[in-house]
Each structure stands twice: as C-alpha cells, then as structure tokens.
Amino acid sequence: MTSIPPTRTTTRGGTPAATPGAPGVRALIWFVVRQHRTTAWIALALFLALAGSLVWLHGAMGDFIDTHQLLAACDDVECAGPSGKVADFRSSYGDYLHYTGLLLEFLPALLAAFVAGPMVARELESGTYKVAWSQSVSPMRWFAAKLALPAVVVLAGVSVLAALYTWCWRVVGDREGGDVLLPGQPWHQSFNALGPAPVVLALAGVAIGALVGLLLKRTLRAMIVALLATGAVAAVTGALRQYLVTPVTTMSADMPGLLGNRTWWFERGMVGPSGGHIVEPDCGVGVSPAQCLVDRGASGWYVDSHPYTHLWPMQWVQAGGVTVLAVLLAAGALWWMRRTHS
Structure with a gap:
C-alpha cells in the first residue's frame, strides 16, 4: 500500500526536515x-x-x-x-x-x-x-x-x-x-x-x-x-x-434545397395560411411542391439555417x-x- 510522503520544511542550515501534520x-x-x-x-x-x-x-x-x-x-x-x-x-x-x-x-x-x-x-x-x-x-x-x-x-x-x-x-x-x-x-x-x-x-x-x-x-x-x-x-x-444562436430564416416561392455552402440547413417547411410553420409537410406521392402549396393554402416555403459564421x-x-x-x-x-x- 502506498503511503503519503510527509510535508517537509527547511531548517536554518538548509536541511529538509519532516514536520508533523x-x-x-x-x-x-x-x-x-x-x-x-x-x-x-x-x-x-x-x-x-x-x-x-x-x-x-x-x-x-x-x-x-x-x-x-x-x-x-x-x-x-x-x-x-x-x-x-x-x-x-x-x-x-x-x-x-x-x-x-x-x-x-x-x-x-x-x-x-x-x-x-x-x-x-x-x-x-x-x-x-x-x-x-x-x-x-x-x-x-x-x-x-x-x-x-x-x-x-x-x-x-x-x-x-x-x-x-x-x-x-x-x-x-x-x-x-x-x-x-x-x-x-x-x-x-x-x-x-x-x-x-x-x-x-x-x-x-x-x-x-x-x-x-x-x-x-x-x-x-x-x-x-x-x-x-x-x-x-x-x-x-x-x-x-x-x-444557441438565432437562426437565419429564408423565404422562397419554390421548395428550397438543403445542400452546400457550408450552411447547416436544419428545418424546412411551408408558411401556413395563419402564418404558422408546417415542418416538412406530407404532400403525398407524385404531388409537386407547387401543388402542395396550393393544397395546403400556404403562402410559400421557408428554411431555417445556421451559416458557417455561426x-x-x-x-x-x-x-x-x-x-x-x-x-x-x-x-x-x-x-x-x-x-x-x-
């Protein structure tokens, strides 16, 4: 078992001496x-x-x-x-x-x-x-x-x-x-x-x-x-x-992509009739993004992102x-x- 070395002080002659405590x-x-x-x-x-x-x-x-x-x-x-x-x-x-x-x-x-x-x-x-x-x-x-x-x-x-x-x-x-x-x-x-x-x-x-x-x-x-x-x-x-930092929200009439430019695109969706966000709406099979906007009564697309500067x-x-x-x-x-x- 390893013991702890005692604290040492120095005497008047410079010789180290063990002290209790x-x-x-x-x-x-x-x-x-x-x-x-x-x-x-x-x-x-x-x-x-x-x-x-x-x-x-x-x-x-x-x-x-x-x-x-x-x-x-x-x-x-x-x-x-x-x-x-x-x-x-x-x-x-x-x-x-x-x-x-x-x-x-x-x-x-x-x-x-x-x-x-x-x-x-x-x-x-x-x-x-x-x-x-x-x-x-x-x-x-x-x-x-x-x-x-x-x-x-x-x-x-x-x-x-x-x-x-x-x-x-x-x-x-x-x-x-x-x-x-x-x-x-x-x-x-x-x-x-x-x-x-x-x-x-x-x-x-x-x-x-x-x-x-x-x-x-x-x-x-x-x-x-x-x-x-x-x-x-x-x-x-x-x-x-x-x-952690306020994201950048970008609006567009067309469905935005999520690649490139060293930007972290973390949320995409539509702006609903009341102004609320519809995250990644389920448009159905074969429905184009433009038709999906009409079906939902949405005014456009949005994407939230953090650029590299963040x-x-x-x-x-x-x-x-x-x-x-x-x-x-x-x-x-x-x-x-x-x-x-x-």
Whole structure:
C-alpha cells in the first residue's frame, strides 16, 4: 500500500526536515500520480503520438489539396477531382481526420468512466482510501486532490488536442467546397470535436465521474453510469444546439434545397395560411411542391439555417453552458463528500 510522503520544511542550515501534520497539496497530488502512474505514462504516450500525427496531418492535407487543386473541382453537390484524387484524399486523410474527431467526441465519456471507476469508486469499494485518511489527510482534501488532478490534466491535454484538431479541420472546413470534399466533416457534424467543445465536455465528464463514483462506490457500476450520463449531456447539447444562436430564416416561392455552402440547413417547411410553420409537410406521392402549396393554402416555403459564421458564437455559448454545468457537478460532489464524511 502506498503511503503519503510527509510535508517537509527547511531548517536554518538548509536541511529538509519532516514536520508533523497533514500532507500538503503537492504531496497529495504526488500520491494520486503514483497510484495511477502506469495509466499516466500510457496516456502521455498516446497524447504525444496523437499530437504529432495531427501536426503531420495538417501539412499533408494542405499539400495534397493545393497540389491537385481539389477544391477548385468541388461545387455545392459533388467534387469532380482529377483522376480519382478526391477518392485518394478521402481514403488517405479524410478517414484519419474523421476518426480522430470521433476520438475527441468520445473522450469525455472515457474520462468520466476512468474518474468514476479507477480513481474514486475503486478506492471506496476496496477501502484503500483509509491509507490516506489514516495519515492525517482529511476526506475533503483527499477528494479535492482526486478531482483537481484530472481536471488540470484534462484542461491542458484536451485543449492542445482540440486546438490541433481544429487547426487540421480548418484546412478543409474553412474553404468553400470543403463540406463536399469531406462529406462527413461539415462543421455542424464535427461540432463537439472543434474549439472549446471537447474541452468543456471533458471537464464535465471529470465532474460527472467524480460525483458518480462518490455516490455509487462500485467500480463497474460507476463506470457504466458515468459513461451514460456523459453521453446524455452530449446528446442534450446536440439537441439544443440549433437554439444557441438565432437562426437565419429564408423565404422562397419554390421548395428550397438543403445542400452546400457550408450552411447547416436544419428545418424546412411551408408558411401556413395563419402564418404558422408546417415542418416538412406530407404532400403525398407524385404531388409537386407547387401543388402542395396550393393544397395546403400556404403562402410559400421557408428554411431555417445556421451559416458557417455561426460556428464560433455557437461554440462559445455551448462552452459557457457546459462549464456552468461542470462547476455545479463538481460543487455537488464536494458538498456530498463534506456531508457524508465530515
């Protein structure tokens, strides 16, 4: 069993000397690091490998696109690149970018499961927390160290990965035709892998994991619940995303399309006789859009959308809301710890 090193002071002669009392914050953090040092080394190796590969990917994608002038051959519907180079780009670089984005999107749930299970619930389930508590460490300081260390690591590490991924994604996503060149990578589908979104969701995952592990005290059960809870937070933010910024409503006499121009077209329908919106009306088989307007007594079509310029305002609005949620969850975990173990 690992013991916590005592807090040390310095004598007049400069010689360090142990002092009685509770270990300091640095000693507690070092204790937590030593407990999970194998996981920490693995995580560091994966972080360096992923960060390095993203730096390489940025240069490789940009060179390939510019050399073969891929975006010049893309319109609002398809890319007619030279001699299969579009397919080569998608298979060589697009898939890698796509799966890296998925990793960033799933990372908050994985972090929540790790904090809930191995970091908190396993110690409470096995009783090893008593080692720390028996060495003049208060339960609150022990739990604060358990919560603070992954929060700091996540804030630093995920911020770097999210910045590098966004840097790579913008090679394609910032350009006209990029959403067609990589059809699975438009900004609204990659939202939770871009900018601050994965960072704040990862912090929320840490807070969820700490609270769930503290409440359930069973490793496997806590990991499963933390995974599901973090997934639920991501699902709710996705469902609310279209309301984060006021959408642009476009009216037209003809039925509008929903493709191209890096715009997120999320709702289409008719303007009814009373001015209300009829979302995607069922016109029946073989009925033209013009006839459908007449049958419904509608005055025209509308489409609600978010242009590409809404990406970053929506990112920061979501980041603010999720940050508040993370703070509330962390405060709830600390309150519960104080209430049950003070």
